[in-house]
Amino acid sequence: MGNSIALAVTEGMLHFELSLAYEVFGSAPDGVGVPWYDVEVCGTGAVRVGRFRLEADQGLDRLRHAGTVIVPGWVDVNVEPPGDLVDAVRAAHEAGARVASLCTGAFVLAAAGLLDGRRATTHWAHTDVLAARFPRVAVDPDVLYVDNGSVLTSAGKAAAMDLCLHLVRLDHGSSVANAVARRLVVPPHRAGGQAQFVAAPVPSRDDHPLAALLPWAIERLDRPLTVEDLARRAGMSSRHLGRHFRAVTGTTPLQWLLTQRIRRAQELLENTDDGVDAVAAATGMGTATTLRRHFNRTVGVPPDAYRRTFRARSGATEPDDTSAGVRSG
Template sequence: MRTGSQRPGRDRHRVAVLVRPGVMPMELGLVHQLFGYARTPADEPLYEVVTCAPEPGTIRTDADFPIQVAHGPRALEEAGTVLVPATHEPDETDGRLSGPVARALSHIRPGARVASICTGAFVLAAAGLLDGRRATTHWRSVPEFRAHFPHITLDPDVLYVDEGDVLTSAGEASGIDLCLHLIRRDHGTATANRVARRTVVPPHRDGGQAQYIPRPVPPEQSSSTGRARAWALRRLDRPITLSELAEQEAMSVRTFSRRFREETGQTPVQWLTRQRIDHARQLLEETELSVDRVAADAGFGTGASLRQHMRALIGVSPRAYRRTFRGRDEPAYD
């Protein structure tokens, strides 16, 4: 485990999910499924996921069935990661922290990372965990969040925000992106991709991608820009211009750019850069290629360009990234 939040002596990183009355079953289930599918190449589990509540017992959900929670807040004391999903309770966005939830949060040990899904961000904000940080929440709850917590920098247009030891995500589906991001942070792209493949979800949606897109991203076969994206993915090792992408769809550059953003929530340049970064990360994890060769194969041209883009997007150099996920050092000139 490389996250730094692993409790010494534990074989697996414990993820504790703190549920409250009115919890959304989908959010609870996706955490268990995604972290539960994260396994080593030898099929050994990488995480232990436990569900706890401020007061254990029967917990009402927002569906027509309850859940039985065996663990109380003391389960948080052993957790390296604490996740707070949303509820559909009327007081979810009133900006206050109930006594039982406040007492439960006091059990979180120093050094653990804390994350929220959807309006679970209101809990972290009310607890003071988002003071001085950026955060996000569901776009429909933005006015309430800003009214209650004007001192917190809220970004309503992204899928999730990673502030190191505190993370927030937007709506329910963004919780999938957040969990995959945490798995990727802990164990690398290959492990996160295996989890995504098993659950049949996109392996990576950048946290800065638009939270609300006017219409869902269609399959490549029916997308007006899907053919261009598929064409580009086969040619990441070479320069690709916006004109070339537009030509694949027989569109003007202006029309192609507008439709591309409508369908993906990103500009063509943003999307292409992210695909190149993802390809470079995979090569750094799974091959012995030099940084310069990785840069060339991913379409960045030079090692200096790759270093610049990796630092800008994920905050580390290629050398540091490889050392983290492969346990090997690189020459000093990297």
């Protein structure tokens, strides 16, 4: 199964989410020295996806042999998804596949019973429908994506890209995921817990009130920045700054800072031999204890285990714990 990815398609799928997933997983970015994904489009012969006709590479029975199954968005949430697709997705999960839905593809996962007793999300416009039709699913309408380990769900459109990049990050690390994001010219990381719907419109990249502040802060992650520091730099009150952060990033200044610090820590753990104390200092965490606490809570594993995982995947030699100053976590 390994790096094999099956894109499950059938009549009634949304072409945007399908194309997006193929763009992310279909080809490796330049200079990435890791085994890339083997992607297959699996369906029932020629199917209509949006306004296009698509010929599948394999039948739906192929899903059970994939390492990861991606279920794109579903056009009409008021129509039950095809039974053969639901059965194939359920069988794939039972065979050990990781299953991820993009946008309204969550309705397929819910019909297969994969979301029972789990948190899940979908496009904000359809979360009420999902919750009403599948009462055993804990629907969260306010997040970009939900990672339950072997079952993942995302909100609509841009959040589907976030989830796909999240999968690349889980499989190959932050540096590789960032390389994919650069190739596709999209933001490298938005945490799944961010709000999926922001009432205020997000201004263009060079025309929002935080355009100068965000890169300034990223260059100073080794410093103990506070909300007051950011507000002073931006020339606004802390309350005003908080409103702008919510409108532009969908989160608070402190949560945004923490996300950037964790991202930087991931990159340092993957690409340097710096010990955990040095990584903590370079990311403004102060101490290894603080870094371990936030890293474990956010990423799900301690920094030491994260480094071992991605050193093993890349074939690199793990630094000696004593010489590098790494302590067990």
